[in-house]
Amino acid sequence: MEKSLVINPDNCTGCLQCEMACSYENEGVFNPSKSRIKVFTFHQEGRFVPYTCTQCADAWCQQACPVDAISLNLVTGAKEVNESSCVGCKVCTISCPFGTINYNQSSGKVIKCDLCGGDPKCASACPTQAISYVDADQTGLDKMRKWATETDHASTNTPANA
Amino acid sequence: MQYIIVGAGPSGVIACETIRKLNQSAQITLITGQSEPPYSRMAIPYFLEEKITESGTHLRHNSEHFSSLGIIVINEKVNAIETSKNFVRLADGTELGYEKLLLATGAQAVSPPIDGIHLDNVHNCWTLEDARNIASKAVAGSSVVLMGAGFIGCIILESLLKRGVNLTIVEMGDRMVPRMMDDTAGGLLKSWCESKGVRILTSEQVTSINDADSSDQKPLKVNLKNSPALPADLVICATGVKSNIDFLKGSDIAFDQGIIVNEFLQTNIDNVYASGDVAQGLDFSDQSWHVQAIQPTAVEHGRIAAINMVQNNSCKHHGSINMNILDTMGLISTSFGQWMGIEGGQESILLDKKNFRYLNLQFKEDCLVGISSLGHTQNIGVVRGLIRGKVKLGAWKERLMKDPSRLMEAYLASL
Incomplete structure (x- = not known):
């Protein structure tokens, strides 16, 4: 079962542990x-309100990339930036x-959430479960995904991306 | 079903891939006039900077990519389209039949009609071949004159400086990047560039270029309208682009600035579609039809045209938002939609001249319709979401009027 990040802003106290954990995991600095x-x-x-990439099915970033530097991780479902291909455009x-x-x-590249390869540190760092990592079908992402669809009327008719 | 796609830029490539996803048995042929693997012009500045090699500009990195999808790639120019007989004629005389055709032939650089524009050391900056020429001639200590301070001119500045050249920019307009920046932002960008040692002549024109006299130290002499001539080793001409439509002369396919299409990216000929820089597509903001010539639109067109070619016009294009992001020697600027404002609209501006930061929001009632910015990059994509979703900002409109930098909060509040 694919898992995804679920964000429940009502539980967030603004402690920023998630931001610290994320930057440390990915950039080596707090x-x-x-x-x-x-x-x-x-x-x-x-x-x-904590906020990050929902790994949306439309993957606008991936489609727009001119040098094929964003790809789908088939295990986690994350859209990942390949640093060696990204030119920083x-x-x-x-x-x-x-x-x-x-x-x-500082790196001249783009960065986005990659679900830390399946063990998102923001979720494990969150003391109040405002961020959790659970089975995808339990998530509250539907609203955002619906919104994603509405912003691109085209995607409603794209079976390949559904 | 036989599909032919002409043009292997982002639009044509996405179209081929989309057709394949939707139809496993389709015969797909991609025809490109270039003799190399499909590459991205967006990557050229980074190639010039030597951040990447040529292969880093390729649209797809796996050399088997197209063959593994069963897409036949033909490297040959298309000379003519016979719509009554449903075939394309290649430069070598071959005729290839199609059932559905996509024209994604892109654009080409244009040069002003002045004497000397075809001299050896005068180059456009558009194709990978242009980039190779520039890379070989823009060497440390050389003098380079860049004609045009538009998007392309600005985006290659950093790479030229890193190559160690002495650079002078000549721009006809009264400011830099007039098509994506207002006076304030264009003026700030100019002082930014000057602070980095670039000489910029605005409201100036190159009148001719000639080979220098034997007594001169530089091979070229660039003559200007209002200032003394500039000695140069290399002239780069980045004065604009136009759609590649010449091959359509004599065909039944209707074109204006670009190929005329409807909301399905279909031309006046039922089984012929057009996408990307060659298509005069729908603009989301004002519902006008024009060539946007930007990467995100090329991709959007390619995907939608492909869906319509396979699934009989099932996917309406509601228009693309004109948008750009430009890195000029580290100063990042953006523009989206109706950044220049609309009649009866309202604006909210944040200006910090000292730090080269600028944010200009344009509203129609309580919806965002455009922005332009300098030095603001965090979460910038949300502007597209707000414009495209026609998100009603409600109380956040007033908050943004007071503090335009709270765009992201305004968006989150709308969810």
Whole structure:
């Protein structure tokens, strides 16, 4: 069973452990600005919303990449950036309508969530289970995926990507 | 079913792959006028910078990719299309029959009609062959004159400087990248470039280029309208592109600036489709029809055209958003949709001149319709989502009017 990240903002306290764990796992530093998961703060509502790539079926980033540097990990279902192929053109960063693939100026490449190869550190670091990693069919991703479809009318008729 | 795809850029390649996904038994032939494996122009700046080798520009890295999908690749130019007989004629005289045809022939660089534009050391920067020529001539200590400070001109600046050349840019317009930036952003970009040692002459024109006299140290003399001539080893002409439609003259296929298509990317001939830089497709923002000539649109077109070719116009194209992201020596700029604003619209601007940061949001009522930016890259893709989804911002409109940088929160609040 493919698993996916489930985010429950109601449980998030804004502690940023997820960002620390992510940047340490992927960049070797405790630096939230290099994290692939981001916690957004809504001061007015006193609310925190962790947010990262949903590994959407349409994979806008993958389609837009001019040099075939983003591929599907068949085991985890993650869309992964192949660092050696990525030239840093950033076309994927404007193509992803969720804004979850970003340019990393220090490496000159793009970065995105790759589910840490099947053991996402953000989920294990989260003390309140605002982020968990569970069977894909239990997730609340449907709303976002529906939104993804609505933003590209074409995809509703694309059996190959369904 | 016999499918022929003409043009092996991103649009043609995605189209072939999509047809294969949808129809396992289709006969698919990809015809390209280039003699090398399909490559990406987007990668050329990084090739010039020597960050990648030629193979790093290839659209698909596995050399067996096309044969493993049963796609026949023919490296030959197409000279003519006979729509009444359903065949294409190649430059070598071969005639290939099709049932459905996709024209994804892309665009070519255009040069101004001035004397000397065809001299040996004057090159466009569009094809991989152009890039090879530039790479061999833009050597350390050489003087390079770059004609045009548009997208292509700007995106190769870093690689030229890294090659150690002395660079002068000559731009006809009054600012840099006039097609994706307003005065403020274009002006900031200019001072950024000047701070990096690049000389930029705006509102200036190259009137002619000639071989220098034997007494001169540089082989070329670049004559300008308002300033003294520039000595140069190499002139790079990046003054624009146009759709490749010449081969259609004499055919029944209708074209204007590009090939005229409907909302299914279908031309006036039922079994002929067009996509990418050669197609005059629908713009999402104002529902006008024009050639966008950008990578994301080429890909979107290729996929939708392919679906319609296989599944009889089942997939309507609702228009592509014009968008660009440009890295000019480390200063990253973007533009999306109606970044220049619309009549009766509202705007919200954040400007930090000292740090070269700029964010300009354009609204129609409580929907975002366009942005332009300098120095803002985090989560920038969400702009596409907000524009394309016509997301009603409600209370967030006012918050964005006060602080445009809160785009991501505005988007999350809409979920």
